[in-house]
Amino acid sequence: MKNLKITQRTICLGLYGLLLLILSCAVNPVTGQRELMLLSEAEEIKLGNKTDAQIGQTYGIYDDHKLTNYINDLGQGMAKLSHRPNLPFEFKILDSPVVNAFAVPGGYVYLTRGILSYLNNEAELACVVGHEIGHITARHTAQQYTRVQLSQIGLGLGVIFSDNFRKYAGLAQFGVGMLSLSFSRDNERQADNLGVEYATRAGFVAAHMASFFETLERLHPSADRSGLEGWFSTHPNPPDRIKSVQRKAREWAQKLGATNLRTNPDTYLRKIDGLVFGEDPRQGHVDTNVFYHPGLKFQFPVPDGWKINNTPAQVQMVSKKQDAVILFSIERAKTPEEAANTFVAGAKARVITSGAITVNGLPAQSLISDINTSQGLIRAMSHFIQKDKKISVFHGLTSIALFKKYRPTFQATMSRFKAIADQRKINVKPDRLYIRSTRAAGTVKEALQSLGVPKNNLNEIALLNGKKLTDTIQTNTLLKVVDREK
Numbered sequence: 001m002k003n004l005k006i007t008q009r010t011i012c013l014g015l016y017g018l019l020l021l022i023l024s025c026a027v028n029p030v031t032g033q034r035e036l037m038l039l040s041e042a043e044e045i046k047l048g049n050k051t052d053a054q055i056g057q058t059y060g061i062y063d064d065h066k067l068t069n070y071i072n073d074l075g076q077g078m079a080k081l082s083h084r085p086n087l088p089f090e091f092k093i094l095d096s097p098v099v100n101a102f103a104v105p106g107g108y109v110y111l112t113r114g115i116l117s118y119l120n121n122e123a124e125l126a127c128v129v130g131h132e133i134g135h136i137t138a139r140h141t142a143q144q145y146t147r148v149q150l151s152q153i154g155l156g157l158g159v160i161f162s163d164n165f166r167k168y169a170g171l172a173q174f175g176v177g178m179l180s181l182s183f184s185r186d187n188e189r190q191a192d193n194l195g196v197e198y199a200t201r202a203g204f205v206a207a208h209m210a211s212f213f214e215t216l217e218r219l220h221p222s223a224d225r226s227g228l229e230g231w232f233s234t235h236p237n238p239p240d241r242i243k244s245v246q247r248k249a250r251e252w253a254q255k256l257g258a259t260n261l262r263t264n265p266d267t268y269l270r271k272i273d274g275l276v277f278g279e280d281p282r283q284g285h286v287d288t289n290v291f292y293h294p295g296l297k298f299q300f301p302v303p304d305g306w307k308i309n310n311t312p313a314q315v316q317m318v319s320k321k322q323d324a325v326i327l328f329s330i331e332r333a334k335t336p337e338e339a340a341n342t343f344v345a346g347a348k349a350r351v352i353t354s355g356a357i358t359v360n361g362l363p364a365q366s367l368i369s370d371i372n373t374s375q376g377l378i379r380a381m382s383h384f385i386q387k388d389k390k391i392s393v394f395h396g397l398t399s400i401a402l403f404k405k406y407r408p409t410f411q412a413t414m415s416r417f418k419a420i421a422d423q424r425k426i427n428v429k430p431d432r433l434y435i436r437s438t439r440a441a442g443t444v445k446e447a448l449q450s451l452g453v454p455k456n457n458l459n460e461i462a463l464l465n466g467k468k469l470t471d472t473i474q475t476n477t478l479l480k481v482v483d484r485e486k
Contacts, residue, residue, distance in 0.1 A: 044139075045088065048106020052090070055110065060283070060312035062093040062113050062276075070271050074122070074202075075109060075129050081201040082194075083137040091129065095312075097278045099219060100231045101128050103135040115231070117277055117433055117480075118215055120466040122264035126199040127209035134194025140187045185238045192241065193248055200252040205261045207249040210242045215466045269478045273435040277482050281428040284310045291315060292425045298387060299425070300328070300417040303409050317413070324398035324406045326413055331391045336365035336384035339391040343382065347371050352379075359385050360418040370400065379403040383414040392417060429485040433464075438477045445469035451481050 062068070068091075075091035087107035094102075097114040104110070109132045119125050135141055183191070192209065199206040216231055238244070253261065279285065284293045286308060292299045302308055302317055303326070309316040315328040333339035337356070344351060349369035357366045364385040370377050381396040381403075394417070396410030420426055438447045444467045445458060453461050462469050464480050473479075 041087075045106040048104050048108045051104045052092075052108050055094070055104070055108075056092075058311055058313045060095040062095040064093070064275075067116075067271060067275070068093055071111060071116075071125075071129075074126065075133070078126060078130055078198050078202045079107070079133055081198055082133050087136065089133070089136075095276075095280070095283075097280075098230055099216070100229065100234060101132050102234070103132040103141050105136065105139075105141045107136055109133065109136070113275055113277075116272055117275060118219065118464060118466070119212065119268065119272075120265060121208060122262065122268045123199065123204040123206070123208035124212045124466075125268060126202055126204040127195050127206055127212065129195075130198035130202075130206075131191045131195030131209070133198055134191035135183065135187065137194060138187070138190055140183055140191065143187075182234050182236060185236050188235055189238045189241075189244070191235075192238070192245055196245060196248045197252050200249065200256055200258055200261070203258070203260075203262055205249070205263050206252060207246050208263065209249070210245040211466060213242050213245065215463065218463055266478055269435045269480065272433055272480075275433045277431045277433050280430045282430060283312065284315065285428065287425070292420055294420070294426045294428055296330070296388075296390075297420045297426060298392065298417060299420050301413055303413060319398075319406070319409075323402055324396070324409070326410060327393075327395045327397070329393050331384075331393050333384075333391045336363055336386050336391060339384040339393060340365040340367050340382065343367075343384075343393075344369065349380070357383075359383065359415055362387050362417075381407060381410040381414070383417070385414075385417055387419070431482050432485050433480050434483055435478050436481055438473060438475060438479060441475050442472065443469065444471045444473060444479075447473055447477070447479060448481070451479065453481055457482070 071093060072091040076089060079085060079087070079089040084107075089107040089109065091109045091111070093116065094110050094112045096112045097117075098112055099114040099118055100112055101115050102110045109129065111128065111132075115128065116125075119128065195209060196206040199209070217237075252258070281292075282294050284291060286292075286302055289302050289304055290299055291302050291308065291310075303319070305320045306317045306326075309318075313329065317326040317328075319325070331339050331342075333342060340354065343349070344367070347369075349371045352368045352370065354365070354367045357364050362385050364383055367380075367382040367384070369380050369382070371380055377400055378397055379400045381394075383394040385392045385394075394410075394414040396406065396414070398406045436451050439450055440447075444462050444465070448458055448461055448469075449455075458469060461479075461481060462471075464482070467473075
């Protein structure tokens with residue numbers, strides 16, 4: 001047997017872990033069972049408040065007050081019927097085309113405009129909202145936080161960038177990262193059951209949760225260019241999910257003696273008439289390997305084959321081998337030199353070269369620096385460019401060993417930043433959902449053709465309506481179509 005070496009650090013970690021087990025057990029509001037939990041309810045709310053601000057800044061909140069109020073009113077009514085009615089719930093719409101919904105500790109629920117596009121009645125909406133409320137009331141989101149914290153304590157896990165660098169480079173913080181964490185299948189099953197319960201208590205036909213899951217399975221949503229994950233990436237599919245939901249819906253309707261349960265398709269569809277669908281080019285779009293931002297009126301090239309994630313806070317471009325990244329953001333500073341100095345101080349970077357330059361006639365500061373991370377040194381090429389009283393910032397990041405290889409790519413993107421000259425790239429319009437009424441009874445295919453849907457889009461639009469082309473519908477049925485904003 002090998003000799004065991006007990007260190008002071010090992011003893012401290014062991015005692016700390018024991019203290020967590022003794023002091024951090026809490027009663028689950030749904031199950032009534034005690035469980036390990038690092039967050040009190042007050043701490044949940046505090047974390048939720050902090051995370052909400054990060055999420056709004058990183059992903060953007062959809063600007064439609066009427067639709068937001070409608071979602072929030074429905075959610076607040078359901079929250080009052082939940083196991084934690086005293087939490088300060090808030091319900092918001094993320095301005096993202098990805099199909100998903102998210103919950104954050106403390107009572108924050110987010111639905112993307114992407115998921116709203118694929119819902120087809122108030123019952124489906126209530127089920128999705130109830131599902132996310134269930135993640136909060138059963139403390140699944142708080143459990144995620146606990147698991148992450150414990151893994152960092154026990155395994156000494158770190159992130160590639162230091163906290164300071166993440167702040168000054170504009171990288172997503174932990175709270176925002178919670179949106180990419182996956183629940184367990186047991187969590188999902190319990191959230192399904194709670195969603196069914198809350199929707200039924202609110203007076204909706206909860207079996208429509210199963211209908212929406214069928215749409216999701218046909219859609220197979222995945223991550224989009226906003227960096228958000230699709231539904232099944234964060235909500236893994238439990239076995240026999242659809243049958244289980246249908247069974248639970250019958251059981252809860254019987255248990256509550258619920259009659260005259262509502263579906264309300266027309267009410268919901270009229271609320272989303274005009275909803276932006278898909279990527280919104282006004283927030284930035286790529287055309288032939290050039291990124292254009294119509295609102296801020298600038299453009300720059302995207303390296304060929306690099307993946308791009310565009311969020312309100314930052315544009316991220318990742319190399320094919322994922323061994324280099326270019327980050328673009330807008331920073332507040334009076335001059336490019338001031339922005340560069342702030343970055344160096346905040347990231348604790350070691351400056352290799354620095355100097356004033358011009359980029360297509362714009363005053364700028366160029367910087368090459370080394371930055372310490374938990375994985376070792378990385379090298380950064382940075383440009384700080386002044387345009388329209390704003391500082392546009394590029395950081396090209398890779399390992400020191402690969403910097404020589406990627407330096408020309410970094411330089412090519414940063415040096416070709418300039419104002420948009422082509423007005424067609426500025427005056428772009430998004431696609432929107434429009435609600436139309438069928439003119440005659442018949443198949444979905446016939447109805448969509450009569451509404452002018454192109455032949456190659458028929459299957460996509462049928463799925464958007466939660467239907468198949470061979471389904472039959474009646475006269476005056478409301479359907480969604482997609483058209484470019486006029």
